[in-house]
Amino acid sequence: MTYEGRVLAALADPTRRQIFERLGAGRCSVADLARSLPVSQPAISQHLKVLKQAGLVHDTPSGTRRIYSIDSDGLGPLRQWLDRFWGDQLAAFKAVADRDEAL
Numbered sequence: 001m002t003y004e005g006r007v008l009a010a011l012a013d014p015t016r017r018q019i020f021e022r023l024g025a026g027r028c029s030v031a032d033l034a035r036s037l038p039v040s041q042p043a044i045s046q047h048l049k050v051l052k053q054a055g056l057v058h059d060t061p062s063g064t065r066r067i068y069s070i071d072s073d074g075l076g077p078l079r080q081w082l083d084r085f086w087g088d089q090l091a092a093f094k095a096v097a098d099r100d101e102a103l
Helices: 003-012 014-024 030-036 041-053 072-102
Strands: 057-062 065-070
Touching (some): 003 014, 003 041, 014 041, 014 065, 030 065, 041 057, 065 072
Antiparallel strands (some): 057 065
């Protein structure tokens, strides 16, 4: 599976998207995430594992806990992939506008 496929598959799950969005507000432990979402700690851990494998989050040890945050390096390739579509759409819009202007 391609990078984009892994990322999109990881974010396709609504709970993982909630976790990812929550991490966008700041670093959290599994317990912090479980307190803010209606999901058990083991389920949060499994979702974080998928997000980590997709390169979207990383963890840092802090005593016996792990603190999770968004991996900005993992977002770069996703942003480039999405920007490609934006660029293609802008070019298509320009072509139509230029054609209409010539008429």
